[in-house]
Amino acid sequence: MNSTILLNIFRFVLLVLAQVLIFNTLNFMDFINPMVYVIFFYWYPLKSNRALFMVVSFLLGFIIDVFSDTLALNAIASLTVAYARPVIMRFCFGVNYEFQNFSFKNTTKIQRVTFLALLILIHHLLFFSLEILSIAHFLLILKKVFATGIVTLILCTLFSSLFSPKSE
Amino acid sequence: MQRIINFILRYRNAFLYCFLALISLVMTVRSHSYHQSRFFNSSKWISGSIYASGADVSSYFGLREENRRLVGENEYLRKLLFNLENDSVQPLDSSMVSYEVISAKLIKNSFVSPRNYLTIDKGRNQGVKQDMGVITSQGILGIVENVSNNFSTVQSILNSKSNINAKIKDTNYFGSLIWTSQDYTMAQLIDIPRLVPLVVGDTIVTGGMSSIFPENIPIGTIKKYDLNESKSFYNIDVELFNDMANIKNVYLIENKNRKEIEELEAKTTNE
Incomplete structure (x- = not known):
C-alpha cells in the first residue's frame, strides 16, 4: 500500500516536470503540444478513494496551470476526467470492472486503448473549448482537439507499454 | 435532518x-477578461527556478545563432554611433535619461495558446516593475505583467488581451495592434482610417501615445490589408519582425516619466 502511494507521488512529480519542461515546448507542427500527463488518470490505482482521486487530479491540473499560465484550464479538464473515470471504465471494460480482482491484466489491448482515448478526448475537448471559449471558432477547437489528441494518444500508448506498472 | x-x-x-x-x-x-492572476503564475519562486534550470540546459543549443544575432545588433548600433552627426556629449547621469534598459533571458516561451505569457529571469530585485515594455533586438515582444523577487511574467503581443499603440512608420496615423489568436507570425493593426495610403511592405512601429514603449520600435511589415465591416477603417495583417518561436535574450524598457504621466492623466480624468 505504502509503495503505491510513493509510486503515485513519484509519477505525479515526474509527469508535471515532463509536461512542463518537455511537452509544453514541443510545438510540433506549430500548434501541437501533447498533454501526456493524462496518462496519470490511466495509471492511477483502479480501486481507490474517489474523492481523493479527484482532489489529486485537480491539484495535478492546477500545478500545470500555474506553470503554463493557463489558470484552471488543466485543472477543470483533469477534475472532470477523474470524476468521469468510473463511467468510462464501465463503458470500456463492461461488467468485469465490477469484480473485486479486476486489473488491466485481464483486459484486451483494444479495451485499454479505447479507455485511454476516451480519457484524452474528454480532457482535450474540455480544455480547448474553455481555452478558446467561442462558438465562432468551433472548427479551430475541433482541429486542435483532434490533432493534439492523436499525438497525445500515440505518446500515452507508447508510455503505457514502456513503463507498464506490473510487467511480467 | x-x-x-x-x-x-x-x-x-x-x-x-x-x-x-x-x-x-x-x-x-x-483569465479571459481580467489580468493574469497575481498569486498563481509562473513568475513564482518554484516555477521560476524550475524553468530557469530547464533553460540553462536548452540555452546551449542555440548559442551559435544567438551570438550571430547579438553581433549583428552590435554592428548596427556601432554604425549608428559612428554616424552620429553632432558629437555632443550625451548625458550619462542616470537621473537625466528618460528610458532605462535592463537585459533579461527568456526562460519560458509560449505562442500556441490564445493567451500567451512568457517568463523571464529578472524580477523585483533586479529592478523590474509591472508595465515595463519588453523588446528584442528585432522588435517588440510584450509588457511585464507580474513580478516576483527574481522572475517576471510578460504578456506577449500574441495574447488576445494585448492592445498596443502602433503607427505606420514616418507618418502620424495611429492604430491599435491586437492579435486574433490565429497565427504566431502575424498580428493585426486596426483603427487606421481608410483615407490613409497603404502599401504592402510598409513598416509598422510603436506609436508615441503609450507611456510603456518609446516611439519607433519596429513591430513588423504590412502583409495584406482590407476594410473592416463598417468600410471606414482598415484591418491590417502585420508580419512580425520577431520570430516568436525562437527568442532568447530580451530587453526591458522602463520609462522614467511614466509615473508622472500617469498621475497627470489620472488627475485630468478625475475632473
Whole structure:
C-alpha cells in the first residue's frame, strides 16, 4: 500500500516536470503540444478513494496551470476526467470492472486503448473549448482537439507499454 | 435532518466535483477578461527556478545563432554611433535619461495558446516593475505583467488581451495592434482610417501615445490589408519582425516619466 502511494507521488512529480519542461515546448507542427500527463488518470490505482482521486487530479491540473499560465484550464479538464473515470471504465471494460480482482491484466489491448482515448478526448475537448471559449471558432477547437489528441494518444500508448506498472 | 446528511454523504463526490469545478471555472472566466492572476503564475519562486534550470540546459543549443544575432545588433548600433552627426556629449547621469534598459533571458516561451505569457529571469530585485515594455533586438515582444523577487511574467503581443499603440512608420496615423489568436507570425493593426495610403511592405512601429514603449520600435511589415465591416477603417495583417518561436535574450524598457504621466492623466480624468 505504502509503495503505491510513493509510486503515485513519484509519477505525479515526474509527469508535471515532463509536461512542463518537455511537452509544453514541443510545438510540433506549430500548434501541437501533447498533454501526456493524462496518462496519470490511466495509471492511477483502479480501486481507490474517489474523492481523493479527484482532489489529486485537480491539484495535478492546477500545478500545470500555474506553470503554463493557463489558470484552471488543466485543472477543470483533469477534475472532470477523474470524476468521469468510473463511467468510462464501465463503458470500456463492461461488467468485469465490477469484480473485486479486476486489473488491466485481464483486459484486451483494444479495451485499454479505447479507455485511454476516451480519457484524452474528454480532457482535450474540455480544455480547448474553455481555452478558446467561442462558438465562432468551433472548427479551430475541433482541429486542435483532434490533432493534439492523436499525438497525445500515440505518446500515452507508447508510455503505457514502456513503463507498464506490473510487467511480467 | 438525518436525510439531508445522508443525501449529502451519498452524493459527496458530486458535491466535491461541483465545488472544485466552480472554483476552476471562475478562474478560467476571470483569465479571459481580467489580468493574469497575481498569486498563481509562473513568475513564482518554484516555477521560476524550475524553468530557469530547464533553460540553462536548452540555452546551449542555440548559442551559435544567438551570438550571430547579438553581433549583428552590435554592428548596427556601432554604425549608428559612428554616424552620429553632432558629437555632443550625451548625458550619462542616470537621473537625466528618460528610458532605462535592463537585459533579461527568456526562460519560458509560449505562442500556441490564445493567451500567451512568457517568463523571464529578472524580477523585483533586479529592478523590474509591472508595465515595463519588453523588446528584442528585432522588435517588440510584450509588457511585464507580474513580478516576483527574481522572475517576471510578460504578456506577449500574441495574447488576445494585448492592445498596443502602433503607427505606420514616418507618418502620424495611429492604430491599435491586437492579435486574433490565429497565427504566431502575424498580428493585426486596426483603427487606421481608410483615407490613409497603404502599401504592402510598409513598416509598422510603436506609436508615441503609450507611456510603456518609446516611439519607433519596429513591430513588423504590412502583409495584406482590407476594410473592416463598417468600410471606414482598415484591418491590417502585420508580419512580425520577431520570430516568436525562437527568442532568447530580451530587453526591458522602463520609462522614467511614466509615473508622472500617469498621475497627470489620472488627475485630468478625475475632473
